[in-house]
Amino acid sequence: MNTVTLLGREFMVDPRVLAGEPVLAAHVHLCALDDPAAALPYDQPEIQQVRRDAMAWWFDLLGDRFVCCTTLALDEARYGGALTVTREPVDWALDPFARIFPGTLMRSDRFCPVAPPSGPIVERYSGVAWPGGRF
Amino acid sequence: MNRLSLQPGEHFPDLDLPDHTGRARSLSELAAGDPVALLFSRGWWCPKEQRHLRGMTALQDEFEVAYARIVVVSVDAPETQSAFRAGLGARFTFLSDAERRWIDRLDLLEETDTLHHPYRPTAFTLFPDLTIQRRYDGNWYWGRPTQEDVRQDMRTISAAVRDDWER
Numbered sequence: 440m441n442t443v444t445l446l447g448r449e450f451m452v453d454p455r456v457l458a459g460e461p462v463l464a465a466h467v468h469l470c471a472l473d474d475p476a477a478a479l480p481y482d483q484p485e486i487q488q489v490r491r492d493a494m495a496w497w498f499d500l501l502g503d504r505f506v507c508c509t510t511l512a513l514d515e516a517r518y519g520g521a522l523t524v525t526r527e528p529v530d531w532a533l534d535p536f537a538r539i540f541p542g543t544l545m546r547s548d549r550f551c552p553v554a555p556p557s558g559p560i561v562e563r564y565s566g567v568a569w570p571g572g573r574f
Numbered sequence: 575m576n577r578l579s580l581q582p583g584e585h586f587p588d589l590d591l592p593d594h595t596g597r598a599r600s601l602s603e604l605a606a607g608d609p610v611a612l613l614f615s616r617g618w619w620c621p622k623e624q625r626h627l628r629g630m631t632a633l634q635d636e637f638e639v640a641y642a643r644i645v646v647v648s649v650d651a652p653e654t655q656s657a658f659r660a661g662l663g664a665r666f667t668f669l670s671d672a673e674r675r676w677i678d679r680l681d682l683l684e685e686t687d688t689l690h691h692p693y694r695p696t697a698f699t700l701f702p703d704l705t706i707q708r709r710y711d712g713n714w715y716w717g718r719p720t721q722e723d724v725r726q727d728m729r730t731i732s733a734a735v736r737d738d739w740e741r
Contacts, residue, residue: 491638494665499595499656554597557604557643559634559665564641573607574641574736 443511443549443567446473448553450519453571459551462506466528467545470536471511471520477540481510481563485539490561490569492535497523498555503543504529507553508570510536515566524550542566577681586612586704589647589676594655594668601645602704605668608641609707609731610700611724614682614693615648618658622715623648623695631662633721638665642728647671649692684713699727707731 441454450471471477479486490510498505506524513519521536524547531542556570564572589601593659604610613630615623630644637644644666648655674676677683684694695712697719706724708727712718719727733739 452661467598495663496660499660502595554599554603555595557599557606557645557667559638559644560608560641561638562641 441571442533445469445522446471448475448519450470450472451512451568452511452522453507453509453553453568455553455571456507456509456524456550458554461548461550461551462524463548464546465548465550467522467547467550468509468523468525468531468534468537468542469522469545470534470540471476471522472540474545478519479539480557481512481518481569482490482516483518487561488538489521489535491559494556494558494561497533497535500533501525501529507550508555508567512568522550552560554569578679580698580706581731582708584706586698586700586706587676587679588704589669591647591669591671591676592648594652594659594670596652596670599667599669601669603698604627604645604669605643605704607702607726608643609702609735610643610645610704611637611719611728612698612700613644613646614680614696615646615685616687616692616695617650617690618654619690620692626695626712626715626718627662627664629721630724631661631664633724634665636725637728639737640698640728640732642732643667645669647676647693649674649690699724699731701731701739702735703709 504525508523511520649670697710699707710719
């Protein structure tokens with residue numbers, strides 16, 4: 440199962456964030472809206488750029504606090520948001536994904552540790568929510 | 575200690591080292607099923623490394639859409655690598671062998687530098703299973719892979735491993 444329901448919407452996630460031992464009471468910064476129209480093509484330049492920024496400095500900044508990150512896919516082509524999960528509170532104002540859709544803070548017991556992507560790939564693998572998937 | 579010869583057709587060892595954030599990583603994990611340009615670097619302080627890695631950083635804009643990876647290994651500490659990586663604007667992973675756990679086994683110690691005891695600049699292009707496609711001995715700067723060398727190697731490897739290459 441690689442879908443989650445958040446804000447009343449169903450999103451596809453990187454399957455790895457739901458596979459394994461979840462981190463209890465983790466901090467989740469959910470950058471998405473409840474409006475079903477809040478969607479953009481993954482291939483749009485700003486959606487590519489936030490992924491570049493995440494790999495360039497955002498994941499590094501989170502350091503050991505980082506649990507996982509996944510974009511939220513609506514289908515094979517459309518981006519509906521992203522969520523970043525940490526073990527401790529962080530300065531979420533810096534979250535590059537919040538430039539697309541504003542962030543909401545949550546606590547959750549659902550998400551599992553997944554190492555940040557090794558980079559520099561921003562393309563997706565057969566439509567899987569970035570950074571998941573592989574050939 | 576058994577030293578590895580690391581020639582084309584041989585399997586590159588699955589390095590286990592901390593990345594530039596200090597997180598434990600393995601080379602196969604970083605490859606994640608894609609071709610890899612693996613660059614052993616003297617360190618941040620070397621002007622030749624700075625120049626060569628600026629070139630590889632320019633090439634990352636092609637890697638990011640081409641399902642291929644770049645990994646850099648040096649003896650710099652993770653926090654030094656992290657700063658160097660940020661200065662380059664790189665979005666790929668650096669591995670730190672500050673403890674020099676692999677340098678002798680790989681037979682890549684630069685013996686003439688008795689101050690830093692760094693890696694000898696050497697590059698490998700690897701298949702996703704870490705089989706070596708090509709080796710570049712870069713002690714002399716012109717021995718290092720150019721951006722075009724790396725492009726051609728990534729093309730060769732991708733053509734071999736992507737089933738739908740000629741579709």
